[in-house]
Amino acid sequence: MKGKQWLQEKSKGDDLRFFWKIFWLRERRRGSFAGKLLTLFVNRLACRHGGYIGDGARLLDVPSLPHGLHGVYISRYASIGRGCRIYQQVTIGEVAHQAPDIGDGCLIGAGAVLVGGIRIGRQAKIGAGAVVCTDVPDFATVVAWPPRILQEGHGTANRKGEAHDG
Numbered sequence: 001m002k003g004k005q006w007l008q009e010k011s012k013g014d015d016l017r018f019f020w021k022i023f024w025l026r027e028r029r030r031g032s033f034a035g036k037l038l039t040l041f042v043n044r045l046a047c048r049h050g051g052y053i054g055d056g057a058r059l060l061d062v063p064s065l066p067h068g069l070h071g072v073y074i075s076r077y078a079s080i081g082r083g084c085r086i087y088q089q090v091t092i093g094e095v096a097h098q099a100p101d102i103g104d105g106c107l108i109g110a111g112a113v114l115v116g117g118i119r120i121g122r123q124a125k126i127g128a129g130a131v132v133c134t135d136v137p138d139f140a141t142v143v144a145w146p147p148r149i150l151q152e153g154h155g156t157a158n159r160k161g162e163a164h165d166g
Contacts, residue, residue, distance in 0.1 A: 016069065019045045020062050023053070054078070060104075067110075075099035081106065087128070091115070103138065 022045060026038035039055045046052050051069030053059075054076025061082040065072065071089035074080070078092045081104035089111045092100055098117030102108075106120055109128035114120065121138035130142050141150040 016049065016065065019049065019069075078102070081122070084108070087112075100132075 019042070022038060023042050026035055026042050029035035029038055042053070043055075046069055049069035051072040051074075053069075053072075053074045056076035057074050058079040060080065061084075063080055064083075064085040065087075066085065067088040072086060073091045073093065075092055075094040077094045077097055077099035079099075079101045080086075080092075081102055083105045084102060085107045087108065087110040090108050091113045092102070092108075093113065093115040095116040100114045100116070100118050100120055102114070102120040103122035103124065105123045106126070107124075108114070108126045109130065111129045112126045113131045114126065114133075115131075116133050118133060119135045120126070120132070121136055121140060123139045124136045125141040126132060126136070127141065127143035130144055132142055136142055136149065139151070143150060
């Protein structure tokens with residue numbers, strides 16, 4: 001890659017490798033003076049990338065952020081499982097010191113808002129712009145406001161044996 005291309009790619013703010021290295025180093029040093037300095041550094045880097053991940057947020061793995069941290073807010077009380085994909089402008093917020101617990105493999109669409117002490121099940125899909133303040137079962141899809149669950153589980157059937165589509 002030529003110098004000009006490299007500079008253009010770096011200036012977009014989508015390359016978060018350095019951010020995640022510092023983030024995981026901070027997690028290992030939690031509670032120490034070095035951890036506090038790393039928290040300051042992580043917060044500055046997140047702000048530079050246009051997002052926020054609260055000190056204390058529990059991430060089991062690096063989430064896939066296709067558009068970088070642009071506008072992503074993750075509360076310090078939130079928990080995010082493995083293999084999650086989070087698009088831009090997502091808020092994972094808190095109410096009374098309680099934030100969402102997001103299961104493994106979830107997809108959270110652009111502009112979605114998840115607030116309060118709710119549980120988002122494994123492999124759930126939260127549509128763009130949805131506002132979610134209630135629990136979501138595993139494998140469900142949620143869209144719009146008020147949140148509507150379109151699909152529950154894999155291959156659920158009604159009494160007549162027909163597929164259930166919500």
